[in-house]
Structures are given as structure tokens and as C-alpha cells.
Amino acid sequence: MPNGFYKFNPKTLSFEKVKLGFRHIAKRMVWVFLSGIAFGLLFIWIAFYVIDSPKEKLLEKENNELKAEVEELNTRIDLMSKVLLDIEDRDDNVYRTILEADPVPASERYPLLSVRSDGDSLSRSEASAMLKEANKKADKLMVRLAAQTKSLDELEQIADKKSEMLNCIPAIRPLKNMYSVTSGFGRRYHPVLKTLRSHTGVDIAAPKGTPIYATADGVVTSENPGSGYGICVVIKHGYTYKTLYAHMSKKTVKAGQKVKRGQLIGYVGTSGMATGSHLHYEVIKGDQRVNPVYYFYSDITPEEYNAILESSKKVNQSLS
Ligand SMILES: [Zn+2]
Incomplete structure (x- = not known):
């Protein structure tokens, strides 16, 4: 129908050929063109965002596994941190109290750590944020462990000296079964x-x-x-x-x-x-x-x- 189309005329009861003007044809062509583009875009959107390619599916699976592993790592670091906290507490409140040593200064156990910036270059995915967090926690744990090791070494030396000193103090009675002195000092x-x-x-x-x-x-x-x-x-x-x-x-x-x-x-x-x-x-x-x-x-x-x-x-x- 290149030159137009037929229209039913109820008066003459016949189909009459209708002649189309150039403007009308142009309008229809633009309409067809735009619908084509719209359908094309819809197709691309569905292909890219709704239907995953096998490669994308694999990546997503890997990403989920990574997230689970990092979560597990974070949990283990938290657990280690709790155990260390208990040791630090005993160190300050029991061992150091008995041996009359000052508590370990907080600045030594919890120094202000510089935040690592190398993670910024990574994609800002949830997994990488979690990994960054785990790294930060591990750094802090390492510093606390180093401080604790130093503290225990110090206490060992103090304890050695104390027991040596205690053995040099005349602390017992020179005679067995001695319950009184006959004449005092x-x-x-x-x-x-x-x-x-x-x-x-x-x-x-x-x-x-x-x-x-x-x-x-x-x-x-x-x-x-x-x-x-x-x-x-x-x-x-x-x-x-x-x-x-x-x-x-x-x-x-x-x-x-x-x-x-x-x-x-x-x-x-x-x-x-x-x-x-x-x-x-x-x-x-x-x-x-x-x-x-x-x-x-x-x-x-x-x-x-x-x-x-x-x-x-x-x-x-x-x-x-
Ligand atoms: Zn005497």
C-alpha cells in the first residue's frame, strides 16, 4: 500500500481510495522509527539487567562465597578479641596486682591505628567493605597481642626477682613447734x-x-x-x-x-x-x-x- 489506503464509505457502500499527504506519511515513519528504538532499548535492558549470563552467574556465586568467608573471618577475629580481652583483664587485675606492677597503659594496647587506604581502589562491594573491616580488626588484634606478650615477659622477670627476694627474707621460725618466745626484743x-x-x-x-x-x-x-x-x-x-x-x-x-x-x-x-x-x-x-x-x-x-x-x-x- 505505497500510495495510500482504502476507506469504507457508508454512503456509497464502497471502499474508496484515500490519498495520504507527505506530512502524514512522515509522521507515521517517525512513529515507527521511535517504536523501533524503544523496543531495542527494552531488549538491551532485559539482556543486561534481567537475564544473567553464565559468566555473571558464576561471578555472583563466587561473590556470595567470598562474602560468607569474610563473615566467618570477622566472627573468628571477634572471638579471638574476646579471649584476648579476658587475658588482658587478668593481666591488669590479677597478675599485675599481685606483683605490684603498674597496669599496661591503654595507649600501648589500643594505639590509634592509621586507616589503610589501599582498599579504596577496590570496588565498593559489600564483600570488599567487610574485608577491609576484617583487616582493620586483625591489625588491632596484632598490636594487642604484641603488647600482651611484652607485658607477660615483663611480669615473668618481676616474678623471678620477687620470688628470689622473698626467699631472702627470714620469714619462718628457726625452731619447729615454737609457739612463744621466752624473752622478747x-x-x-x-x-x-x-x-x-x-x-x-x-x-x-x-x-x-x-x-x-x-x-x-x-x-x-x-x-x-x-x-x-x-x-x-x-x-x-x-x-x-x-x-x-x-x-x-x-x-x-x-x-x-x-x-x-x-x-x-x-x-x-x-x-x-x-x-x-x-x-x-x-x-x-x-x-x-x-x-x-x-x-x-x-x-x-x-x-x-x-x-x-x-x-x-x-x-x-x-x-x-
Ligand atoms: Zn637473748
């Missing part, structure tokens, strides 16, 4: 001179031959404090501590010998200036004689300690 009546004189240790009456034990780790010195002390052992413990055991019947250690806390060093006797069988025991810190009773804190119940303390307060006559 301070001004006491001298048994021979019968006047109040400074008593530089404590006297513990005990049968001749009762074993005497070193009250801390140390080395036996060659010191001879004087003939009045009779057979006497002086032990140097370090950290300026020394202990002295006098009036022994016999000693079992020699000068220069290393001794351990609780080691037998001799037996009770009456040698030197003594009015009865007893141990005269002294604790020396620096240049000062100190009250040995205050050092009987290890291996003793509070009741036993109170009994010894009370007995030491009596201003009676010393056994010398």
Missing part, C-alpha cells in the same frame, strides 16, 4: 647484770639438741659477734638481711656455705653467756637489729602468731 633485764638493757633478739627456750633451721636462703658468714654468743652462726641473705643464731651446742654449717630456708644449721645449747638452754635469734636489716617476731609470717596461723607476739611483749629477764 627490746629492753629486758640482763640475767647477769640485773639491769634493763637492750635485748637485740629473741630468746626461745628449748631442750639442748633441738634442731635449728635457717630462716631464709643465704650464705653462712665468718662473722664472730663475740664470745658471749658462744657457738654462733650468722647468715647473710642478700637485700641487706642477716640472721644470727647464738648459744648453740653444735653447728652443722661452715663459713662460706650456701644454705636454703628450712635447712638444719645446728642445735640448741648453752654455749657463751647463757643462763639456760635456749636459742638467741636475731634479724638484722641493713645496720639495724629488728624485732624477729615481725618476720614470723610464713608457715604460721594467725592464732600462733598472736601468741608469739603477746609472749614477746613481756618485759622479763632475758636468757642472754
Whole structure:
């Protein structure tokens, strides 16, 4: 129908040929052209956005798997972070408290980390954002782990020193089954001179031959404090501590010998200036004689300690 089309005329009851003008034809052509473009665009849109190609389907599957893996990674990092938090808490509130060390400063555990920018070049997909987050968390975890390792190394050193120091303090009683002192530290009546004189240790009456034990780790010195002390052992413990055991019947250690806390060093006797069988025991810190009773804190119940303390307060006559 290149030259027009036929139209029914109800008056003549016949089809009559209608002649089309150029404008009309042009209008129809434009209409056909535009519809063609519209259908073309619709087709492209469906092809690209609605129907996935096999390659796209594969990529989407991979992307979903990646997302699941990153999510799993994030969960594991969170779990590790919680475990580490518990260790940090114990470190600050238990170990450091016991060992009298300062807590680890927060700036050391949680420094301000610079945010990595290399992820920006990646596509801004959900998976890459999650991966970036996981990386950030892992960085923080590494710093906290490094700080914690350093802290534990430090505590190990402190603990070593503390236990070495604690072993050097005369913390036990020199005689077993010792529940009181016969004569305490301070001004006491001298048994021979019968006047109040400074008593530089404590006297513990005990049968001749009762074993005497070193009250801390140390080395036996060659010191001879004087003939009045009779057979006497002086032990140097370090950290300026020394202990002295006098009036022994016999000693079992020699000068220069290393001794351990609780080691037998001799037996009770009456040698030197003594009015009865007893141990005269002294604790020396620096240049000062100190009250040995205050050092009987290890291996003793509070009741036993109170009994010894009370007995030491009596201003009676010393056994010398
Ligand atoms: Zn004495």
C-alpha cells in the first residue's frame, strides 16, 4: 500500500481510495522509527539487567562465597578479641596486682591505628567493605597481642626477682613447734647484770639438741659477734638481711656455705653467756637489729602468731 489506503464509505457502500499527504506519511515513519528504538532499548535492558549470563552467574556465586568467608573471618577475629580481652583483664587485675606492677597503659594496647587506604581502589562491594573491616580488626588484634606478650615477659622477670627476694627474707621460725618466745626484743633485764638493757633478739627456750633451721636462703658468714654468743652462726641473705643464731651446742654449717630456708644449721645449747638452754635469734636489716617476731609470717596461723607476739611483749629477764 505505497500510495495510500482504502476507506469504507457508508454512503456509497464502497471502499474508496484515500490519498495520504507527505506530512502524514512522515509522521507515521517517525512513529515507527521511535517504536523501533524503544523496543531495542527494552531488549538491551532485559539482556543486561534481567537475564544473567553464565559468566555473571558464576561471578555472583563466587561473590556470595567470598562474602560468607569474610563473615566467618570477622566472627573468628571477634572471638579471638574476646579471649584476648579476658587475658588482658587478668593481666591488669590479677597478675599485675599481685606483683605490684603498674597496669599496661591503654595507649600501648589500643594505639590509634592509621586507616589503610589501599582498599579504596577496590570496588565498593559489600564483600570488599567487610574485608577491609576484617583487616582493620586483625591489625588491632596484632598490636594487642604484641603488647600482651611484652607485658607477660615483663611480669615473668618481676616474678623471678620477687620470688628470689622473698626467699631472702627470714620469714619462718628457726625452731619447729615454737609457739612463744621466752624473752622478747627490746629492753629486758640482763640475767647477769640485773639491769634493763637492750635485748637485740629473741630468746626461745628449748631442750639442748633441738634442731635449728635457717630462716631464709643465704650464705653462712665468718662473722664472730663475740664470745658471749658462744657457738654462733650468722647468715647473710642478700637485700641487706642477716640472721644470727647464738648459744648453740653444735653447728652443722661452715663459713662460706650456701644454705636454703628450712635447712638444719645446728642445735640448741648453752654455749657463751647463757643462763639456760635456749636459742638467741636475731634479724638484722641493713645496720639495724629488728624485732624477729615481725618476720614470723610464713608457715604460721594467725592464732600462733598472736601468741608469739603477746609472749614477746613481756618485759622479763632475758636468757642472754
Ligand atoms: Zn637473748
